[in-house]
Every structure is written in C-alpha cells, then in structure tokens.
Amino acid sequence: MGNNGRTGHAYRKLIAAVKARPDGWVCNRCGGSIDPGLRNPHPQSWSLDHLVPLDHGGPLLDPSNAAAAHLTCNSKHGNSIKKKIIASQVW
Template identity: 35%
Template sequence: MANKGAERYGTHRGSFEKNKKKVFATQTVCGICGKPVDFSLKYPHPLSACVDHIIPIARGGHPSDIDNLQLAHWACNRAKADHLPNAIKKEEEVISNRILPLSMDWASYRSE
C-alpha cells in the first residue's frame, strides 16, 4: 500500500490543493467524456466537478503535478478508476470469409 492517498495525507497535499484550484479556474470541460462540467452541482451528484489524475497514482502518476491533473465529472472519474488513458479496450476485429476481398470480379466473368 505504498503512497495510498498521497494527495490527501502526504507531502503533496499543499501542492495538490493549489493545483486543484488552478484546474477548477482554467478548465470547463471533462477531460474524460468531453462534456461541460457544471460547477453548481455538488458531491455526491454524479456530474459534480472533481480532479482526475490522468496517469493514476497507482500506475506511477505524480500526485500533485499540474500536468497530471484534469477536470472531470465525478462519475467519469469513478468509471475510469485506475486505468491508463490509452488502455481503453477496443473490440477486436473479427476476420471471417464474409469480409475478405474478392480475388476475382465475378460480375464480369464469362465462361467460354
């Protein structure tokens, strides 16, 4: 449990709070879903504003670096959990004989 809650209890608390104010003052769009954040909504509303660590602390992200913080909806941040931004799983493309390219133009084929 190394560094658990470092932004809350550790040496980065002051820097985190200062940078949190900067994020709230300069950003208006959720960094995860891309929709506007309504600052009048307060926790525990799912669309309330919170600060998200782009690279989670559990994955080696810095707890208070301004470059690792972004504005997010509370629900978006919870859904992201400790996943990395590029780790979004995409559906694997299924290769079947229905989507293979034709080797011959059978529409213009004439047997002789």
C-alpha cells in the same frame, strides 16, 4: 501517508489551478461541460482526474498529470490510463 496528500494546501492549490484553466470545467473523459453549481457527491460534479493514475506511478501534484472530470466519469475508469485521442484535420 494515509490520505496520499490529498488534503493539504498543495493539493487544494492544484485543484484551483486546474479549475482556472480554459478547459477546467470540461470533462476530459466524455467532453461534456461540468456544472460549477454541482457539489460532490453529485455524479456530474467536478473531480480531479489524474491522467496517469497514482497506482501506475503518476505524480500526485504535477499539473500536467491533472485534468477535470465528472465524478462519474472519473470513477468509472478507475485506475486505467486514458488513451490520448489525437484529432486529425477534417477531410
């Protein structure tokens, strides 16, 4: 599959589902808001980030493996796995 399934109906449905989440317009990499008016290839535009990269066996269409990211933030990390940051209570 040359395009890795990234152009089909199921992939577009995943993108729509991620954008509809409460955090669908917040970059999971930097925490900044993503402007819905910006379009690819703008560096701060919305992109779909696979939390476990496809190269590492992450599922392409699993919503739990998908999050929003700025295009630049997503490109910058490449195929590295995001380390989950767990917020602790305020001391």
